[in-house]
Amino acid sequence: MIEEIQIRDLGVIESARIELHPGLTVITGETGAGKTMVLTGLGLLLGGKADAGAIRPGAETASVEGRFAPPAHHPALGLAADAGAMLDDDALLVVRTLASGRSRAHLGGRSVPQGLLGEIGAELVTVHGQSEQIRLRSPAHQRQALDAFAGPEHGHQLARYTQAHERRQDAQRSLDRWDSDTQAREAELERLETALERFDALEPRAGEDAELRAEAERLGNVEDLRTAAERAHLALGGGEDPDAPDAALALVDQARRELAGAADHDETLAEWNGRLDTVSYQLSDLLTEISSYTTGLEADPERLDQVHTRRAALTELARTYTDAGDLPALLEFAEHARERVTALTAPGAGRDALVAELDEVAAEEGEAAAAVTDGRRRAAREMAEAVDVELAGLAMPGAHLSVGLHERTELGPWGAEDVELLLAPHPGAPPRPLAKGASGGELSRVMLALEVAMARQLASTTDGRLPTFVFDEVDAGVGGQAAVEVGRRLAELARHTQVIVVTHLAQVAAFADRHLVVMKTSAAHQGGVTNSDIRKVEGPDRESELARMLSGDPTSHTALRHAAELLERPVVGR
Template identity: 55%
Template sequence: MRVLEEIAIEDLGVIRTARVPLASGLTVITGETGAGKTMVLTGLGLLMGGKADPGAVRPGAERAVVEGRWDLTRHPQAAHRVDDAGGAVDDDGTVVVLRTVAQGRSRAHLGGRGVPQGVLAEIAADLVTVHGQSEQLRLRTPGKQRTALDRFAGAAHAGLLADHRAAWAERAGLQSEIDDLTARAAERAREAELLRLGLAEVERVDPQPGEDVELGALVARLGNAEQLRQAAQIAHDAVAGEDMETEGSAVHAVEQARRSLEGAAADDPALGEQAKRLAEAGYLLGDVATELSGYVADLQADPAALEAAHTRLAELGALTRSYGSTVDEALQWASDAGLRLLDLDDGGDRVEAMRARVAELDEQVASLAARLTAGRRSAAVRLSEAVTAELSGLAMRGARLEIEVTDSDPGPAGADHVAFLLVPHPGAPARPLGKGASGGELSRVMLAVEVALATASDDEAGSVLPTFVFDEVDAGVGGRAAVEVGRRLASLARSTQVVVVTHLAQVAAFGDTHLVVTKSAVDGDATVTGVRAVDDDERVRELARMLSGQDESETARQHALELLESSAVGR
């Protein structure tokens, strides 16, 4: 089982070019100081969405490139996230990740598609867990300790935690809305009163849709009645004269033209068609003449109607100055204001309903928090026993881990404060990891916790384990403790992929795969030319070098062989 298949690096730090194949089980990476072992982890960090440092680009190179391949066959959610980001997962379930770093910028690609580096971090969070000095520091924080305990507590506990977070978030949202409505009660009341006054004014005036436009046209007609009558009379006389037979009128001229064409139509039918069109024009002119005659007869000056129209327009104008530039806009304002008033008047009822829901959620949150506390206390006993047993095997016999679950202020994760306390030897007081553990002890406690989590039952573990990457997990240890560190890493690797960068032969001897970072000089510039897997005699020589600094030392070679034999038996 593995997530990381390989990493290819170009021009990163001291590395000019290197390809790191990663197998299942325990992979150990060794090499001389300065060869670039940590740059392998730096490259992995970039693939996981870590911050890019332009200073890490190899001197003389324009950019650094890191490419990796992830196997997502056992991580369908991660594969779906790749699809959501527009990347392509290969048919074999793998995806290629690429990161380039240059001066002032970096770029990330996932499955052939450019993505923000945050997407890589989001996906990698569930795939790979990196442990180094900074991760050890994080293990000292109560939040991280609570997270580890929750993970050990299992899938059912994780479901309770998710329900608690959801209920807490809903309650917080409702309370925030209640506080806002309560704080703005006076402001809402003033707004409601203004809306009522405006709606009352609109109701009193009772404007009709388009009324201002119609009244404007009426005022223009009544105010210019004499001019309009004269214009209509002149037009009527031009079209029809006194009786439509008046010589020189348009109707008379058209009729003459029609008769002339009809007389000649017998010799040319085309003229007959034109005669028909003139007849139609004559009918149209007759209709216009009739309507103009009626308009002149009906149009009379009406001072009373004109004054009434002016008065109504003034009333509508006062309304539109306050609620819109036209009557239609004022009517739309009234419609919107009515809906807003309903919302404002309903505020009190909504607050009461939300308060009732908050009360329900308070009970739900309290119940879930109590169940979380019970689950954490039960898991704390089991995890402390499991870690203590591991510490005994890690040359910390007599040491034990105590996990305290005490009350704290309620929050999204419950109402518990979790503290990991280390008793380094019988009779010593229990002290928090952040205060009572040395670097070497903290490394072993961290490893013991991970082994305990990895070897928990399915009910406790509840999920597919990520790939673990350890850097300097053997810091501050040696001798028998180093051997036990290697043994525990090998035990962890039975359940998942484990990658370890180490400087201890006792740890490296337990590796299923042993990779050596080699260094060579090119034009006086120390560069890494590759990472090679070693086996058999080459592996013995590398372990001998790690033991004594002399890979040809017969004594060191014998010791290396003994380590390999004992590690094989120990597994």
């Protein structure tokens, strides 16, 4: 519920604090007193569009602060928490500030986008005004009313259908793209198959590029390699004279012999002698390997040419089909190409798979649509009966609301049927679509009857978590006994949730649990700028306000007696 609203420098309101409570609250006041600014301020808190022209003349900024107290685990609390908002004693504080050319929104102490206030506001408050009555004429609004009346389980089925419908549309688009891209797909398949033929002809291996590069280096430098090996062999072994005094192996053997005679007398020399033995063995093995390497090192121009040709072929193929232009990228391309070719040519793949998927999701869509239709049929009967009862109480005895479900030629985003509300305003009258045949007063009463019936339905099928209802002159075009019954129905709705009503009818205001009056003060003390204040009226003050609404004269004895009679009338069911 809304606990409090504070308004500063908005329109004719310089400063006002509105305390709200559960039940039915009415807001009244003379024309031009500022009732509209109260709803404008609430609209700003609910994410409405900001208008710098609403700032009070002479002020630089305007602000509206609201305190909302949702029940525990309400969806609005989750949205606020995701935005980083902090609660104040389990309440959400919302602030909207207007300045020339811009506005700012804060939620729980955090700056947030205006759109987030709209999301949270939609969960917390439902506003009905003249525009809402106009929307009731639209088929979309009528369908939404029926779906809301059908309850949460129907809502789950509708969400399931919406998802299935979107999946079916996606599957149909995929199939359409497949059929329209036949030439491009054939060209892709031909290109991939050609690439794989060239790849398979070369049969490249992972790491082959490094091997070929090393072999090319070796074959291209045979003489340099042979000279280096021969010189190393000479330095180690002395060439044809292995005992040459300057040969490394001969010097190691000499050192080993020098130590051998004294090794028995010192462990250190013995250890060195052993290490020299190892070095001698290793040098001997290395000499043998160098000799073998030199013997096998031969120039092979033909093989070198083959290596260069192979490397060039791999490079050309890689640059043709990959951005990197190297062997690893070519191997990866070939792997993906084979997978794509398989997907394009395998039995049961390609178009067959798309058709199978479309059939599957279409079946799911049809099943979900049937469930939605069943829910609407049930809800249509129940809603018509419930609204008829409310219309009878709203001075429309014998009026009948019927709900037409018209089957569509194809499934739409909302299901298999269009919804149309028809009204027979009195016995014997033919039912006519609300969009064409209902007057403003009849629309007001139908809308109120729908809201009361829906509140009762939701209160019985859910945990009672209903939004706050705000009505802006919902009684327009209504008078006499019908106005009394409108007030009674608003009071009935307020048994289930908080209701706030802006009204000009005393018959409606008399049913309020709390009566607030917007009053203008003299402009002479405000520099010529009119100011309005909001205060709660009780007892004689409330009778005077009702008398003013009845006759225009708050002191009229006749109007005061009538006001007292209105306040004494009991509220049925309360």
